[in-house]
Amino acid sequence: MDRIDDQHRTSKIFKAFSEMMKFAITGLLLLGGMTLCLESMAENDAPDDKQALARTPQALVDLLQNASFLSPELYSERMRSQRNAHAYPIGLEQLEQKLEEATDPRRDIKAQEMQTYADVLSDIALQSRQEGEILWGRIQGTKYERQTHDYLFKTLKGFGLDNVRHDKFPSGVPQWRPTTCDLDITAAPGFEQDQRYHFKDAITAFVSATTPTGGIEAPVVYVGDGTAAELQGRDIDGKIILLRARTQPSALMNSARTAYSRLVTGMYGMPAGIVVWWDVPRTNQVAGRVGAPGGGDDIGLAVPWTTIGNDAGFYLRKLLDRSTPDEPVIMRLDVQGQMEPVEKRMTGNVYATLPGQSGDYIVIPTHVDGYFYGIHDNGASVALNLALARHYSQIPIEKRAHGLIFLFQGDHEVPGVGGTLPFIDEHRQLMQEHLMLVLRPEHLGMMRPLDEAVYIASSNVTDPLMLLVTNRSPVLIDIFKRAANLYSIPMGDLVYADPAADEAAFHPPFNDLDAISSGWITTGKFYHSTADVDWGAVNFKQIEKITRGHAYIIDELFKLTKTDLRQGGYPVPEKSIYQSDLLKMIMGNN
Known part of the structure; x- marks a missing residue:
């Protein structure tokens, strides 16, 4: 059997290699470079040199100019087969928690439970794509976000929770809705007269x-x-x-923000349009911005723009490598869309309240809207919040020192606050007098990949989480550190004091109440992309540990008071990170 497997593997490798060679040679014939390339290949096959691809600069250029000159679809398929010939998965289990499973008081929180919730959210997002939405997902103010709210309301009621509400209201700001994002190469060196290439995943x-x-x-x-x-x-x-866009570390902070503005100032002439090429591997679509972080999206109104994925960008750039003044690459760009008024985009909040002994409340907010599948941002955290609601619904009020509010917000992504404002307006006195803490999970569970170009694999840990604590409370930081240790949760060695979006910074509804906000967040390279589902980049065994870690934090907070969390604290920085000199320095390097 081993010999048969070896023969089968050898046959597959030989077949893949043969196909690669056929494609490379065909490309060289089209470009008239066959002879020199074959000579350099023969030279490199010398028995006394098994490693060097080439011995001269020209030989290396000639050898490589067509090796990866493939359409995005074929490139992805060929890379997969080539990597599979050299590296093999070993079934690595995710890093286990330190607490013994049998005695963990939070062992009823299971990965499969949260995977089930997330699958429903993914299905709702996919429905929008199947029904023709270009910007697909649980987009704020759409029927798909509202469908998500209906599902959450029924699920919370199904836990036996009595105080569950669904508040409905219009979106806070008008929203962009693209109706056309077409990008086509209509002429290029080597193309036949009527040959075209369509970038099917272009997205604005x-x-x-x-x-x-x-x-x-x-x-x-x-x-x-x-x-x-x-x-x-x-x-x-x-x-x-x-335009190449470096994610720093994500499409939230990316080099295209600065470069787009530089391109449209007119200093070098005014471009007709801009195609942003993301550097996010293994990912076809990324929902990223041009313009200033924290606002300034209207900068994108200067010229039409769209975005393409990593492999698609390589294909286009290689076509440009072959272009000449007499034979340029010609492209057709068609971007259509409009800003839809708030009255056309109804959104809302769903929340469940569990009272406690003290009369004070811990608010756990997670936004439900998201781009594409929206599991990294933010469906995994929604699933976490549902699991916490189910877990604490089974704990009697006598054992809950403080109350809990499980808040599922709509209308988040633009401008990053959305449903928090109506929630606070509805419960302002409660929030002013009895808000103990905001505990906000965001962007959780994305696997930290091993990416060594030739060798790419998932790891046994997620991206390290960043800790947010607005007043840098020593006791609160210590609780998070203990939770990370007990549940083997990777965490960066820092605390961030002015979290953006719903709690503080440029829209500070909770911060205006002098509340303490805290939580774990990651915003890595795969933020706002299709990687979370397309290559299974969110791991729910990791989400299980992170959710149990949140339950541990809540249990420890039951032992404390609001006064305890304020001891040794600091004020929030006066200047938001989005207007800070720190961000100016980083963006100024682009």
């Missing part, structure tokens, strides 16, 4: 200028990162720009 997720009906057609130029040094002496007037 935030507000953009629109093209004339039917789109614009223009030559494409590549400007790298779009720094001033790369644009010196360039004339980009009337061109469609290919």
Whole structure:
């Protein structure tokens, strides 16, 4: 049997290698470079040198110019088969918690429970795609977000919770809804006269200028990162720009924010459109912004823009590698959409209240809207919050020192606050007098990949979590550290004092109440992307540990008072991170 398996594996490797060689040679024939490349390949096959790809600069260039010149679909398939010929999965189990399972008081919280919740959320998101939405997912103010709220309301009621509410209201701000995102190569070196290539996953997720009906057609130029040094002496007037976007570490903070603005100032001519090329591996779609972080999305109205994935960008750039003044790459860009008024986009909040002995409350907010599958941001945290609601619904009030509010917010993504404002308006006295703590989980469970180019794999830990505690309470920080240790939760060695979005920073509804906000968050490279489901990048065994960690934190908070959490604390920084010199310095490097 082993010999048969070896023969089968050898046959597969030989077949994959043969296919790769056939494709490479065909490409060279089209470009007239066959002879030199074959000579360099023969030279490298010498018995005395089994490692060097080439011995001269020209030989290396000639050897490699077509090796990966593949359409995104074929490139992905070929890379998968080539990697499988060299590396094999070993079935690595996720890192186990330190607490013994049999004696863990939170052992009723299971990965499968939260996976079940998340699957429902994914299905709702996919429904939007199947029904023709270009910007698909549980998008705020749409029927898919409302469908999610209905599901959450029924689920919470199913736990036997009596005080469950579903408050409905219009979106807080108008929302961008793209109706066309078409990107096509209409001419390129090596293309036949009527040959076209369509980028099926192009997406403009935030507000953009629109093209004339039917789109614009223009030559494409590549400007790298779009720094001033790369644009010196360039004339980009009337061109469609290919712009590389470095995620730092995500599409939330990315180099295209600065570069887009530089490109549309007119200093180098005014481009006809911009194609942002994300550097996120194994991912077809990313919902990322141009414009200033924390606001400033209207910057995107300067010229039409759209985005493409990593493999698609490599294909386009390699076409540009072959272009000449006489034979440029020509592209058609068609971006259509509109800002929909608030009255057309109804949203809401769903929340369940469990009273406690003290009369004070811990609020656990998780937003339900999200781009694409929306499991990393933020369906896994919604599943966590549901599991906590179910867990604490089974604990009698005599054992709950404080009350709990499980808040599922709508209308979050733009501008990052949404449903929190109506919730506080509805319960202002309670929040002013009896809010003990905001405990907010966000963007949890994304696996930390091993990415060594040739070797790519999931790991046995998630991305390290960042800790948010607005007043840097020593006792609260210590509780989070103990939870991370007991449940083997990776965590960065820092505490962030001015969390953005719903708690503080540029929309500070909880911070305006002088409340303490806290929680774990990650915003890594795969934020706002399809990676969470397309390659299973969110691991629910890790979510199980993180959820149990949250329950441990709540149980420890039951032993404390609001006064305890304020001892040794500090005020929140006066200047938001989004307007800080720190962010200016980082963005100024782009």
